[in-house]
Amino acid sequence: MTAERSDFQAERGYSADKAAYQRRLRRIEGQIRGIARMVDEDTYCIDILTQVSAATKALQAVAIGLLDDHLGHCVRSAVAEGGADAEVKLREASEAIARLAGRSSGRTGARAD
């Protein structure tokens, strides 16, 4: 939840690739549906796990792509403009990276000893 949320006609980091992200997400949705079908049809566990790993990988790739676009657009312009927003955007990005890597925030990390 961020202040940005209510932006009207917002230009996002991923705007240029919107159609590609939609296609990728639709494909992942199809993968999940396929996994549910495998469970329904009593498919061998290991074959289901292979599909779960593939879907997880595809989802992680979407996250990395979004974060990359976010750094290259939103964070970049906030920093170029300066001010308090740059600080907020950088903190948010760090927290998102920590979640992506399967950890909670790393911002307070170095002081954690």
Place this chain on the structure above:
Amino acid sequence: MTAERSDFQAERGYSADKAAYQRRLRRIEGQIRGIARMVDEDTYCIDILTQVSAATKALQAVAIGLLDDHLGHCVRSAVAEGGADAEVKLREASEAIARLAGRSSGRTGARAD
């Protein structure tokens, strides 16, 4: 792809929890659809990323549950019965664990020096 695939009326490790897995997968499918909608509505990148992380985590939890059921049923009975199938099942499980942890197989790991 395994020989098991053609089993007819197979009893799987996850059979007892089949309905629960279906519900979890349907919920994940809904999460992915929600993420596609967020992209469509130009939602702020970081808010999308939060949802992608949540879906990834839910998917990983399904994988861990399936693997756990697989070890406790399929691998367990193959080992109890002995024979070549036990060997195959153990190798498959190891490879699935390596994929889950985001690595390729670890079986040849110790020799890799």
Place this chain on the structure above:
Amino acid sequence: MTAERSDFQAERGYSADKAAYQRRLRRIEGQIRGIARMVDEDTYCIDILTQVSAATKALQAVAIGLLDDHLGHCVRSAVAEGGADAEVKLREASEAIARLAGRSSGRTGARAD
């Protein structure tokens, strides 16, 4: 901490590869020392991060190898012998897999809805 811990002259899953594991761990220890040196010498952040990723990957590969050996020896013989120990060993293995994948236990996973 397990009951096994006090075993005397224990035969472990990794016993046959002990020397290889020692070599791999020594190499990882050297990598960590190298990273500390890089920090000391004000090395560029990204170059340090590359080394941290390499060390993390090497450590994960050791974990996957150990788990693989554990399944193929300890878990296998506990299951072959049957009894309560098989149950304990399978649960322990599942919990270790969940930790490896960066999650807490998956055993209660399927019921978590």
Place this chain on the structure above:
Amino acid sequence: MTAERSDFQAERGYSADKAAYQRRLRRIEGQIRGIARMVDEDTYCIDILTQVSAATKALQAVAIGLLDDHLGHCVRSAVAEGGADAEVKLREASEAIARLAGRSSGRTGARAD
């Protein structure tokens, strides 16, 4: 390997926390040494795995902290100054994030369909 590497008396993103990072890395080095000792003493596999997971987690936390410092200092000032260096720094950061999350670069991700 980057051009930055030869910088003399470089100010790094992590400079303010240098002593803390050194302490954390020394502690991780001790953890790895402890794991090697456990292997040497035939410690139970699962107890070793618990320590390997703890060391991996500590190492990931160092990476997240370094990346956070890097974004907040190096990337930030490159972007504020503008020019080609900002582009390079942003790309490097994205690639480091992808490695951290256990994937190769995500930059070309969105086009990968």
